Amino acid sequence: MRGLWTTDRVRAAEERVMAVVPAGALMRRAAFGVAVVAAELLAGGRRVGLLVGAGNNGGDALWAGYYLRKRGVAVSAVLLTPDRVHAEGLAAFRRVGGRVVDRLADVDLVIDGIVGLSARGPLRPDAAEHVAHLDAPVLSVDLPSGIDPDTGATSGPAVRAHTTVTFGCLKPVHALADCGDVRLVDIGLAGELHGPDLVELDVADVGLAWPVPGPEDDKYTQGVTGIAAGSATYPGAAVLAAGAALLSTSGLVRYAGAAAEGVRARWPEAVCTGSVTDAGRVQAWVVGPGLGTGLGAEAVLRTVLEAGVPVCADADAITMLANNPDLWDARDPDTPLVLTPHDREYERLAGPVGDDRVTAARKAAERFNAVVLLKGHATVVAGPDGRVLVNRARSSWAATAGSGDVLSGVLGSLLAAGLDPVLAAGCAAKVHVLAAELAADGAPIPATSLLGAIPDAIRAVRPL
Numbered sequence: 061m062r063g064l065w066t067t068d069r070v071r072a073a074e075e076r077v078m079a080v081v082p083a084g085a086l087m088r089r090a091a092f093g094v095a096v097v098a099a100e101l102l103a104g105g106r107r108v109g110l111l112v113g114a115g116n117n118g119g120d121a122l123w124a125g126y127y128l129r130k131r132g133v134a135v136s137a138v139l140l141t142p143d144r145v146h147a148e149g150l151a152a153f154r155r156v157g158g159r160v161v162d163r164l165a166d167v168d169l170v171i172d173g174i175v176g177l178s179a180r181g182p183l184r185p186d187a188a189e190h191v192a193h194l195d196a197p198v199l200s201v202d203l204p205s206g207i208d209p210d211t212g213a214t215s216g217p218a219v220r221a222h223t224t225v226t227f228g229c230l231k232p233v234h235a236l237a238d239c240g241d242v243r244l245v246d247i248g249l250a251g252e253l254h255g256p257d258l259v260e261l262d263v264a265d266v267g268l269a270w271p272v273p274g275p276e277d278d279k280y281t282q283g284v285t286g287i288a289a290g291s292a293t294y295p296g297a298a299v300l301a302a303g304a305a306l307l308s309t310s311g312l313v314r315y316a317g318a319a320a321e322g323v324r325a326r327w328p329e330a331v332c333t334g335s336v337t338d339a340g341r342v343q344a345w346v347v348g349p350g351l352g353t354g355l356g357a358e359a360v361l362r363t364v365l366e367a368g369v370p371v372c373a374d375a376d377a378i379t380m381l382a383n384n385p386d387l388w389d390a391r392d393p394d395t396p397l398v399l400t401p402h403d404r405e406y407e408r409l410a411g412p413v414g415d416d417r418v419t420a421a422r423k424a425a426e427r428f429n430a431v432v433l434l435k436g437h438a439t440v441v442a443g444p445d446g447r448v449l450v451n452r453a454r455s456s457w458a459a460t461a462g463s464g465d466v467l468s469g470v471l472g473s474l475l476a477a478g479l480d481p482v483l484a485a486g487c488a489a490k491v492h493v494l495a496a497e498l499a500a501d502g503a504p505i506p507a508t509s510l511l512g513a514i515p516d517a518i519r520a521v522r523p524l
């Protein structure tokens with residue numbers, strides 16, 4: 061489990077630490093950490109170039125240049141704002157023979173000290189111009205310049221980092237955007253940080269949480285998952301969601317709806333009926349994928365919301381909740397509800413997602429008193445209690461039709477097994493991403509292949 065702290069919290073912690081350590085100590089700890097990683101990345105190379113911005117991020121780069129010079133590395137620096145530069149860092153850099161140049165040329169590694177925690181918006185044109193011409197790998201100081209530290213959003217030119225060295229703690233950008241290989245340097249903030257704002261689950265967390273049957277278990281005790289999905293027009297969504305539930309736990313899966321014949325043909329182990337009203341008892345429902353939005357579908361959604369068990373509402377269920385707010389009344393507010401919108405579904409529910417996906421998920425979670433899993437390359441799970449989990453994919457192969465239906469089936473089975481709904485959503489997102497990676501292995505895949513890789517993904521997270 062990795063914690064992530066927003067810039068406000070980091071600054072507050074830094075201020076408290078800076079009040080009790082000698083001036084400049086934190087920056088030198090940070091810069092030394094950058095220099096150590098730079099020396100490692102240089103391997104046989106001997107020439108480092110610095111891109112130096114107006115603030116302390118530039119100061120870090122200059123001090124890192126100072127330490128590298130002292131190790132005999134040739135270091136040159138471009139000062140992007142010569143009238144606003146970290147004076148002490150520049151003086152130290154010059155003192156050891158660092159050169160100030162107009163443009164970086166013939167360097168083996170670039171250190172990006174353009175902007176850090178105070179970054180706003182994309183790279184300014186002059187900085188963008190220097191970055192556009194780089195052909196050496198880039199080591200970013202704190203974060204890749206041009207990416208928003210708190211949202212991970214990029215709205216124009218930004219640095220593409222091979223490695224990022226950050227200080228004290230991870231920030232949201234490190235989980236929400238591509239920062240290359242992220243290294244964390246301890247500068248002594250730990251005692252002042254307190255609980256993180258966001259959490260990224262690691263495979264061990266997911267493996268430990270994943271339901272495993274014990275000697276006393278049978279098919280009912282592990283939680284029965286109900287799937288209310290699919291229609292005559294979209295039977296495939298039902299097959300995918302039911303299959304995902306079947307592959308995620310060994311508990312029973314019931315399917316109820318118009319695609320019963322197709323589900324039975326593909327998954328003989330599923331117990332299929334034509335309607336949710338005669339489906340039998342379940343411990344959680346998945347409702348929505350391929351269901352349609354007509355009156356019949358509304359009745360299904362209402363029945364499921366009234367059932368008094370946790371519900372994962374996806375796809376058409378979200379659209380119906382957005383179009384017909386009366387449907388919210390069917391729900392018992394004390395029973396967990398997980399909404400799994402993609403951006404367009406989110407927009408129907410709560411307006412445009414915008415650049416700040418974490419805030420968007422948080423707002424909707426609070427407004428609807430539900431867990432909101434906002435899907436995308438970076439998936440954000442927000443609980444109505446303020447907890448937030450983030451999970452970024454390392455590839456985009458999951459962006460394929462039907463892949464969301466698979467996610468909802470996995471999530472439904474974890475709800476049925478009784479997992480806390482925020483954890484269930486985080487675990488489902490993680491295993492979904494892993495399954496996509498394993499199935500794709502570098503080439504496009506249909507959602508059925510992603511589905512087929514669920515067992516391998518679960519094996520990959522489970523403790524040995």
Ligand SMILES: NC(=O)C1=CN([C@@H]2O[C@H](COP(=O)(O)OP(=O)(O)OC[C@H]3O[C@@H](n4cnc5c(N)ncnc54)[C@H](O)[C@@H]3O)[C@@H](O)[C@H]2O)[C@@H](O)CC1
Pocket residue numbers: 074078086087088090091113114115116117118120174175176177178179180181182183184187201202206227247
């Ligand atoms: N506060 C501390 O104790 C420490 C801070 N450290 C460093 O200090 C950094 C934060 O420094 P600052 O708060 O001085 O600010 P930055 O160095 O992040 O930014 C400086 C200035 O860059 C300009 N800028 C903003 N957005 C830009 C963009 N998109 N393109 C180009 N220029 C832009 C603004 O004028 C801004 O004030 C951290 O990221 C970290 O690298 C480290 O030395 C560790 C200790």
Ligand SMILES: Nc1ncnc2c1ncn2[C@@H]1O[C@H](COP(=O)(O)OP(=O)(O)O)[C@@H](O)[C@H]1O
Pocket residue numbers: 375402435436437438439453455456457458459460461462463464465466467492
């Ligand atoms: N660019 C991307 N990179 C990685 N995963 C993605 C990307 N875009 C979408 N996904 C994932 O793919 C799935 C798509 O779900 P959804 O849009 O509901 O598809 P469908 O309705 O066709 O099943 C979600 O799990 C989402 O997180």
Ligand SMILES: [K+]
Pocket residue numbers: 117172173174175176200201202203204205
């Ligand atoms: K930077």
